[in-house]
Amino acid sequence: MEGELNNLMMVWSIAAATMCYCHRIGRLIPEGASRLIAIIPAILLLLLLPLRLISIHFGGPSAFFLGWLSTFKLLLFAFGKGPLSSNPPLSLRHFVSIACLPIKFQQTTTPSKTQIPKLPFNYASSSMLLLFALLIPLYANKEYLHPKFILFLYGLHMYIGLEFIFGTISTTTRKLLGVHLEPQFDKPYLCTSLQDFWGNRWNIMVNRVLQPTVYDPLVTLASPLTGRRWAPLPAIVATFAVSGLMHELVFYYIKRETRTWEAWEPSWDATCFFLVHGLCVAAEVALKKGLKGKKWQFPRVVSLLSGLLSLLFVLYTAILLFLPALVRCHVYEKATRELTALTQFVKDVYSVSRLYRFANVTTNT
Numbered sequence: 001m002e003g004e005l006n007n008l009m010m011v012w013s014i015a016a017a018t019m020c021y022c023h024r025i026g027r028l029i030p031e032g033a034s035r036l037i038a039i040i041p042a043i044l045l046l047l048l049l050p051l052r053l054i055s056i057h058f059g060g061p062s063a064f065f066l067g068w069l070s071t072f073k074l075l076l077f078a079f080g081k082g083p084l085s086s087n088p089p090l091s092l093r094h095f096v097s098i099a100c101l102p103i104k105f106q107q108t109t110t111p112s113k114t115q116i117p118k119l120p121f122n123y124a125s126s127s128m129l130l131l132f133a134l135l136i137p138l139y140a141n142k143e144y145l146h147p148k149f150i151l152f153l154y155g156l157h158m159y160i161g162l163e164f165i166f167g168t169i170s171t172t173t174r175k176l177l178g179v180h181l182e183p184q185f186d187k188p189y190l191c192t193s194l195q196d197f198w199g200n201r202w203n204i205m206v207n208r209v210l211q212p213t214v215y216d217p218l219v220t221l222a223s224p225l226t227g228r229r230w231a232p233l234p235a236i237v238a239t240f241a242v243s244g245l246m247h248e249l250v251f252y253y254i255k256r257e258t259r260t261w262e263a264w265e266p267s268w269d270a271t272c273f274f275l276v277h278g279l280c281v282a283a284e285v286a287l288k289k290g291l292k293g294k295k296w297q298f299p300r301v302v303s304l305l306s307g308l309l310s311l312l313f314v315l316y317t318a319i320l321l322f323l324p325a326l327v328r329c330h331v332y333e334k335a336t337r338e339l340t341a342l343t344q345f346v347k348d349v350y351s352v353s354r355l356y357r358f359a360n361v362t363t364n365t
Contacts, residue, residue, distance in 0.1 A: 019096040031080035063253035102205040240278025244271035255329035269325035
């Protein structure tokens with residue numbers, strides 16, 4: 001635990017220094033190929049840094065933030081696009097924060113009546129945490145549960161844990177820097193379709209990065225071949241494919257047991273999962289474009305049924321493809337070992353503090 005904490009501080013210190021370098025490059029070199037060449041070493045370093053972490057709780061988020069989001073943000077910054085490019089330019093503090101973390105700049109002004117900030121914790125969040133606590137004892141009897149139900153529990157715990165983690169980080173970041181985290185989720189259980197689920201409610205941060213880096217350029221390239229009307233369809237499938245490949249990369253980071261290079265042997269389950277959903281979303285968009293202009297009046301129950309079927313499809317394909325890939329990476333076994341080690345570490349610290357206080361009381365008396 002102590003060694004991993006030291007590596008965590010080292011990784012993020014180097015990442016912050018790397019972003020300071022990129023901020024300076026942005027001041028000295030104009031956008032374009034020259035800036036990209038100057039930033040490529042920083043991108044390569046960000047891809048290497050997560051290799052120093054082997055824990056799920058530290059290595060997983062670090063791989064996601066640095067190895068994926070930060071590298072894509074720097075690619076956009078090289079060409080004067082994305083959240084790191086603004087007029088006037090971002091200050092160093094905000095540049096480093098936005099580059100390293102999935103946050104969105106927010107002026108610390110008094111919100112108007114129409115812009116009331118959302119609290120990171122509400123009744124829904126409290127209910128999910130309560131459900132999380134109630135389901136934990138089920139793991140003690142895993143041998144009596146159906147394997148598919150165990151995968152469902154893994155997925156549910158992953159979602160609730162991410163909601164809790166991002167809510168906590170959002171509160172801390174807003175207090176310290178006057179910025180707030182881009183929401184990772186927006187009530188995905190209330191989606192009305194697959195397009196609504198992936199485009200508006202799930203992994204919103206990733207969507208905001210993938211759209212300018214993958215989707216928009218491919219729409220431009222496909223327009224002369226398919227026409228502007230149908231150009232989004234291949235762009236959607238390609239965007240989901242890139243998302244699948246980046247998930248395979250994150251899985252590579254978190255499955256390692258040592259802080260060294262290991263052979264990359266992707267299972268391609270995650271890529272297949274996202275390709276399936278990319279094809280389905282593209283089909284949905286094509287159907288909507290085909291029906292556009294026609295007067296169709298669907299009752300509200302149809303929208304509710306569409307949302308329910310979409311959630312069931314996501315759940316079924318996740319249990320079939322996505323979650324087994326995490327199981328093969330031994331994510332949940334590693335997470336259990338880490339939580340056990342963390343609990344023991346906290347107990348040891350508490351015991352030492354009690355002994356220290358007892359010694360002080362004895363000395364004073």
